[in-house]
Amino acid sequence: MSADQPTVLVVEDEPAQREVLAYNLEAEGFRVSKAENGEEALLLVDEDAPDLIVLDWMLPSVSGIEVCRRLKSRAETRGVPVIMLSARSEEVDRVRGLETGADDYVVKPYSVVELMARVRSQLRRTRPATVGQRLEFADIVLDAETHKVFRDEKPLKLGPTEFRLLSTFMEKPGRVWSREQLLDRVWGRDIYVDTRTVDVHIGRLRKALCQHGGDDPVRTVRGAGYALG
8 A cells, every 4th residue: 555645543442343444444545553542542643643533432541532632732743633433422522522622523323434434524634635636836736636747737757756745745835844754654654765765756856846947846944854835
């Protein structure tokens, strides 16, 4: 599976439910990590922050509500979407879940098809390229569904790694990405790649973006990394 596919963390203490969720998410093309309690979930997030979390409310030890509260109180994890699962269907419970920071609230028993749609909806907001969205920055257009890139309406030839780099940059223009962050997002943590490899592919991306002329839109931030714009 491609390293740029979104990672979803499933936090569910019921083994059967956990496996059903993982199976359906993997069938949708997502990478999946699993936790059976709140403490394990927090450790996994610290080790490798996912792109989205499906979080059960009722968990042993640390509850889902508390996990959500902790994640949303930290700057480094505040932007990770959380879909809360709960058997609590009262309005007061929904409000509590959302006010704690959950981005969506799904009542058990739920439709797996609907839950997958809600997952894709959240990722359209945070990782648009991975769900086939069209991205634009200045005169650059990236069509994630057709895997094509244009600049000033002229097609560009990019290798697969350069395409993933550009997708990452265009999802968050202006954000400075360190070499380590780009390695995690583009290559994946399970593959060892020297950080100097990032510089090589950034050079190739710059060349590709300027193949028809125009200024280099990729900015080097000394001591920090790279940014688009």
